Amino acid sequence: MIPEQANSQELTMPDEQLKLAKSSHDIRASLAITNGFNQALESTFSELCETYEQLLLTRGTRSTTDVDLIKQLDRLEADCHFCMSRIKRSLEQLGSRIDYDLTLRSANRAKNDRDIP
Amino acid sequence: MNLAIHQTTAPSMPIDIVVIDDDQLTLEIVSWIFRGSQASHRLFDDPDIAMTYLCESIPRILIVDYYMPTQNGIEFLTQLKTVADLEECSVYLCSAVEPRTAQLEQVKALRAQVLDKSKLCDRSVLLGLVECGRYETGNK
Numbered sequence: 001m002i003p004e005q006a007n008s009q010e011l012t013m014p015d016e017q018l019k020l021a022k023s024s025h026d027i028r029a030s031l032a033i034t035n036g037f038n039q040a041l042e043s044t045f046s047e048l049c050e051t052y053e054q055l056l057l058t059r060g061t062r063s064t065t066d067v068d069l070i071k072q073l074d075r076l077e078a079d080c081h082f083c084m085s086r087i088k089r090s091l092e093q094l095g096s097r098i099d100y101d102l103t104l105r106s107a108n109r110a111k112n113d114r115d116i117p
Numbered sequence: 118m119n120l121a122i123h124q125t126t127a128p129s130m131p132i133d134i135v136v137i138d139d140d141q142l143t144l145e146i147v148s149w150i151f152r153g154s155q156a157s158h159r160l161f162d163d164p165d166i167a168m169t170y171l172c173e174s175i176p177r178i179l180i181v182d183y184y185m186p187t188q189n190g191i192e193f194l195t196q197l198k199t200v201a202d203l204e205e206c207s208v209y210l211c212s213a214v215e216p217r218t219a220q221l222e223q224v225k226a227l228r229a230q231v232l233d234k235s236k237l238c239d240r241s242v243l244l245g246l247v248e249c250g251r252y253e254t255g256n257k
Contacts, residue, residue: 021214025184028213029140036146036238043240073254083149090142 016108023101029092034087041083048076121128131177133157133247136237137167137193138182138211141235150240152209156247171197175206178247180232183212183220191220194227203228211237 055069133156136147144160151158161167164185171179174229181190188196190210195202210216210224213234224231236242 011235022184025212025214029143032213032235032238033140033142033146035235036240037142039238039240040146040149079198086142086145093142 026097034090037083037086044079135159135176136180137161139185146238150164150243172200178207180209191223
């Protein structure tokens with residue numbers, strides 16, 4: 001993730017500090033997003049399990065309820081796939097943000113070492 | 118991609134919530150949270166498009182991300198306040214990190230509150246916020 005340009009009200013902050021602040025923010029933001037999709041997956045999967053149990057109870061009755069439950073199962077399965085794909089994407093985003101943060105910090109350390117007389 | 122497509126009320130009605138965030142995944146989780154809910158919402162990944170919309174229509178709740186590419190949330194809100202009346206709107210500045218003291222002063226001056234990003238991505242918190250119209254952060 002490439003850091004965005006400094007905003008005017010933060011120009012008083014040294015550029016390195018600004019980049020580090022944004023980098024920390026981005027890592028935490030990725031964690032929050034991953035948690036959000038994780039919660040969504042958890043609740044959707046619970047709903048899917050409940051629906052499946054309901055379907056098992058009505059198995060063989062060939063009622064319209066069965067058809068509705070199967071449709072619901074399909075929808076919930078698609079939702080689970082959606083959540084998993086977003087968890088994957090947010091984890092990839094988190095990974096690249098951590099890599100960027102490490103690069104930034106190591107460049108800062110190297111600069112500080114050079115600056116020490 | 119602009120997600121400003123989630124209008125669920127007639128144009129004349131004040132919308133419940135507007136969220137502005139350049140991060141697509143954040144908008145996707147927010148969109149997911151509101152799916153099936155009665156709350157009317159609009160999501161923007163572009164602050165300029167959001168500004169145009171907000172000049173015409175102020176929501177009950179406005180959530181603006183702090184770190185955006187062209188301007189930060191404080192700059193966005195400062196600009197918005199010059200063109201729109203936010204008196205009836207609960208304004209939140211969303212950030213994943215604790216704001217610095219100087220930023221907090223600016224947030225207070227704008228009569229906004231800070232909302233942690235993890236809360237924005239939390240279904241119960243976000244839906245509760247829309248239902249009650251406020252979220253106690255202790256900094257207002």
